[in-house]
Amino acid sequence: MSPTRAPVPPPPARTARQLREATSSARRRHRPDADLNPLRQGLRLERVPDPCSFVLFGATGDLAHRKVIPAIYQLWRTNLLPAEFSIVAVARRPYTDEAFGAEVRASVEANSRVQPVDEAAWAELAKRITYQQLDFGDDAGFDRLSERLDALDAERGTAGNRLFYLATQPSQVTEIVRQLGRVGLDHEMRGSGWRRVVVEKPFGRDYESARRLNHEVAKVFRESQVYRIDHYLGKETVRNLLVFRFGNGIFEPVWNRSYVDHVQITVAESLGVESRGAFYEETGASRDILQNHLLQLMTLVAMEPPSSFHADALRDQKLQVLRAIATPDVEHVRHDVVRGQYGSGWAQGAAAPGYREEPEVDPESETETYVAGRFTIEDWRWSGVPFYLRAGKRLPERTTEIAIQFKEVPLPLFRESTGDPAPNVLAMRIQPDEGIMLRFAAKVPGLGLDVRTVNMDFDYGTSFSVDSPDAYETLILDALLGDASLFTRADEVEAAWAVVTPIIEGWAAMPAPRFPNYAAGTWGPEAADELMERDGRRWRRI
Ligand SMILES: NC(=O)c1ccc[n+]([C@@H]2O[C@H](COP(=O)([O-])OP(=O)(O)OC[C@H]3O[C@@H](n4cnc5c(N)ncnc54)[C@H](OP(=O)(O)O)[C@@H]3O)[C@@H](O)[C@H]2O)c1
Structure with missing residues (x-):
């Protein structure tokens, strides 16, 4: 400057x-x-x-x-x-x-x-x-x-x-x-x-390259002039997450380690790499989704209430979360992070090729098309609460969801009456079919005392008669208005890379798993299920 x-x-x-x-x-x-x-x-x-x-x-x-x-x-x-x-x-x-x-x-x-x-x-x-x-x-x-x-x-x-x-x-x-x-x-x-x-996006390939890029951009533009896009932040339901958390008084008291058992965040795509094989070979699921969309969603779930919705007030709180995520070490990468690559299978009723058979993809590629990991946030609110994040291509459905699973009641009075005991879950569907679902136990009508879980559903489409704007409409308008709250700041991007880079480097230093390790049209590799089973939990069936 x-x-x-x-x-x-x-x-x-x-x-x-x-x-x-x-x-x-x-x-x-x-x-x-x-x-x-x-x-x-x-x-x-x-x-x-x-x-x-x-x-x-x-x-x-x-x-x-x-x-x-x-x-x-x-x-x-x-x-x-x-x-x-x-x-x-x-x-x-x-x-x-x-x-x-x-x-x-x-x-x-x-x-x-x-x-x-x-x-x-x-x-x-x-x-x-x-x-x-x-x-x-x-x-x-x-x-x-x-x-x-x-x-x-x-x-x-x-x-x-x-x-x-x-x-x-x-x-x-x-x-x-x-x-x-x-x-x-x-x-x-x-x-x-x-x-x-x-x-x-993507802003950099790893921590060092993101820092270098920030440095180069900062030679010309001040940070307040720079708008880094993660289009997930412009999605209507992601913005609603802030309203849900901070516009309602009833959720905040249970939004912590005393009541939350764990959090699952899923970004599932049913498509393969389509015509973007060359791009994806250089990227993989950890760079394409984990570093940005998944970690951004995690920060919005975990952040402390900001003092205002001014861009920096919001981004300061998100940054605190990113910095509090325990940095994965080699042992963590080995045990708590899973990578996968799809082989041939079935997708939407048709035979689908494996990743290595896709155009512009190396037939011996070791690029991951699936990533799942267990992360923890070392702060008072979340200490001891695992956040399980997963993203993959060629999964059975295209869906993005945040699910907060609550702890079970201290004394299970209805254990014998409950056919299928299931803890309370608050699930926010980001796409498609945007909405919020709360799962709780209810008595089955009748003279006996049967207890089942039921869902209470809020659906965007039926509750509001207006169409949601596309994320790019929201973000472009905000940039034109000079409102940077839905854009990522330089230090945020670097903090996110500081979480993901040790995973990428850890994988590079380890022998790759035997790829492909899941079939197109399935919910990812077995190792991802084992990751949850070790903790006595399982991925939600979406
Ligand atoms: N495509 C998506 O769905 C998507 C989604 C999220 C993020 N992104 C990001 O958005 C960015 C753009 O992606 P894209 O898929 O749109 O790329 P793309 O289709 O390859 O388009 C690249 C554009 O850059 C121009 N260009 C390339 N080299 C140039 C040069 N030396 N001088 C002037 N113009 C040049 C090309 O112009 P000519 O055609 O005239 O050569 C073309 O207009 C990437 O950072 C990507 O990661 C893309």
């Missing part, structure tokens, strides 16, 4: 008064006559980003087409973006603005969660999209980009505010950030507008 640059403080959490004032900014929305029904738009009615340019690096890639551009379209369609808005799409291939516009129109058609595409809204948005061919290594290209953004400020009134979204390979982040710094596109001089950079 240049020493002469005047630092711009991060935006404060909005007060009720500011939110009311923000309502008046609805006039700046791109369709002032559009439906502003608060039921349709929820709390977001109050929040309209400043005029800005959205610079999408990697605009021709898979993520840009499937997620980012459809999410922007959805925000635009629902009137949540300012009229003074422009998208500069950046990638290597040559395109005219018109050809690129036609291609993204087709992607929006294919990937938008609301169909059909609103032609009038799309036509307005399309006018604001321009394409710039640029190679990330090309200085002149970045000079042109900088000039174009200045020109857009004049043409479109985007006021010098710029969000740089890096939908690019992780290895390219350093170069893009360096180029942005070289041409001064990071500078937030007073009055010149804000500059923010959104970086996709």
